[in-house]
Amino acid sequence: MTHFLGAAHAQSSLGIGTNDGIAPTTGPFAHVLMWINLRQQEFYRALAGAMKAMREDGSKLWLLIGLSFAYGIFHAAGPGHGKAVISSYMVANEVALKRGIMLSFVSALLQALTAILVMMLAYFVLRGTAISMTDAAWFLEIMSYVFVTLFGAWLLWRKAGPAVLRLFGASPPYSLSAAHAGHSHAGHAHSVHAHSQHSHALRAHAGRDDDAHDHDHGTHNHHHGHGHGGHDHHHNAAGEVCETCGHSHAPDPALLSG
Incomplete structure (x- = not known):
């Protein structure tokens, strides 16, 4: 365990309480990584001074x-989790460039303030000794x-x-966001239609002139009733979950208006 802690301290990304030795670097970009490592060490020494x-x-x-x-500008130019997260968020949600830039500034500011507060707290609590700060x-x-x-x-x-719950046969918790007024019946629709006012003036019916007459149809509605075969209507109270569809049905606004 002690060996593990020592290895973890030696790999500290903050450079606190560790030596400034340079690890051997290989690969096609070895010289670039070496240059970055040297610049970081120079910044560390300058900050310490x-x-x-x-x-x-x-x-x-x-x-x-x-x-x-x-140092913050130099560090921000390199790859990091913050830029990856914000870029992924912008691509996934089709966020505008202006909003993405604003998110970058806000996240950078919060990250800097958090780092300052945490390190100030650690310094005053631990008195800033090298070993304690490394811990x-x-x-x-x-x-x-x-x-x-x-x-x-x-x-x-x-x-x-x-999706995992449905895969194993369990149902996810119902959400009240699916609540809707009224209810729908599969296979048919309920509609009410009206006949506007009209008149029949001096028309012959079935070829009989003596039956000619005038009459008016006032505005009236035809309500066509029909039977519901094969299903029941169960009107749930507000906030209850329907056993058939799994949704919460809100009361009809027309009923609430009196």
């Missing part, structure tokens, strides 16, 4: 802020892996969970 200078001279704070900002960095990394894994599992279950 700026922090020491700030303790002696408060005006060196701006130097530290400038170096941190430059804190390792712990935070492990916890971040756990939270990302749990969040990913939750998102996966939201999308695939109902």
Whole structure:
């Protein structure tokens, strides 16, 4: 276990409490990776020097802020999970470019503020010793892996969970979002039609002139009743779930209006 913890500390991505040795790099882009590694080490040393200078001279704070900002730009240019997540979200939801840029700025700002708050808390609680800060960095990394894994599992279950339940014969929980007013009958429709007012003026019926007459049909409705064979009407109360279709039927607005 001690060997495992030591290996984890040596692999700290934050460069806290670890030496600055360069791991051997191979492959077609070895020289590019080597150059990036060297620049990162230079930034680490510059940041460490700026922090020491700030303790002696408060005006060196701006130097530290400038170096941190430059390092943030340099780090953001490389690949990262944040850019992959935002890009995937934009592609999956067809988000406009303007909104995607805004999401990038907001996520970067929240990430920076979170990192500052966490490291300030760790510094004041642990008094900033190299070993304790390394332990804190390792712990935070492990916890971040756990939270990302749990969040990913939750998102996966939201999308695939109902299909898995149906596959094993279980029904997913009913949702009230499917509630609708009234009900439908498969195979036929209920319709009400009206005959507008019209008149018959001096027309011969069946060739008989003596039966000519005038008459008016006032506006009236024909309600055609019909029987429902093979199914029952069960009117559920508001909020109840229909046993037949699995939906919650809201009351008809016409009934509520009185």
